[in-house]
Amino acid sequence: MGRAPCCDKATVKKGPWSPEEDVMLKNYIEEHGTGGNWIALPHKIGLKRCGKSCRLRWLNYLRPNIKHGDFTPEEDSIICSLYISIGSRWSIIAAQLPGRTDNDVKNYWNTKLKKRLLGRRKDRDAHHRQSAAATTSETSTENMNDAGERALSASAMERIQLCMQLQELQNPLGAAHHNPLVWPGCSRAATLSNNSFNSNRSTVTLAEQGQSISMNEHLMSTQLEGGAAMDGGLGSPSSAENSNVISMEAELEELLYGEGNRSGKAGAVDGGVQQGDVDWWSYDQGKSPVGCWDFAPEATNAVFQDYTSVYDI
DNA sequence: AATTCGATCAACCGCTTAACT
């Protein structure tokens, strides 16, 4: 037995909103507010719409100061960085972008940014394949991608792909997990020997390359950064780590806009947190606008479990 | 000019969470 419907689907109107409906909803909310009850709202106005539909229409379209389209390079960078860090938590990501809605950010990511990033990756992989055709071993990335296609959830796979993409940029030899330039938290995470994640620590062995990557460490460190920021236990990073984050953002920009375009980008990262950039380390308890670094361990564990199930860790 | 295809985005669906009784 399913959940009871929130409204009478037989009498409720569905589909695109007419300008008249928009005006009715907008006028009413501007005059009376929502009244804290979206379900009752359409009845008060005389709209044959579901309360959830009204709420969505208001939040995503009618609300004042909504911006549509024309995402700036700064916004691109923020979206990508946050997506890699926290995944598809669109409401949190959108909260960092004034005037943007979660739906907008989600659509923008799915239709443009993701393709831009992963597309570039594909191009480069193809290029790598060509240049490495003479060698018998494939790159670790390709192995992982092939395996990932088997079972890894799309979201987790995307995140791992993007993480690895950045790693490759920083360290083409593949030892990125030890390179704090990519993930400032990695080295720190490794020192937190008594944190709960260590009980699950595993290693992905890339035998052909004689290298190993601890994806657990990698993924967990990402959220350890957040957890540390939230509980104040580790405080702010060193200036060196701050510059590492900036370095990561710079790599994102390169992926998004390509070489040669970075200098022309307004507010380009060139050595400091500038206006329009995310002040990554300001999300402490008091200032965090939406608790954006409150990683749920189960969420990231799920990603990790996805990963371990694929690679038989 | 007609058709096909892919991209975009508004809107819906259903699950989770939080507030309330």
Place this chain on the structure above:
DNA sequence: AAGTTAAGCGGTTGATCGAAT
């Protein structure tokens, strides 16, 4: 403490439009 209800959220769908053939 348990049950109920609505809000919030992310995934998905489907209509629309423009480009390509």
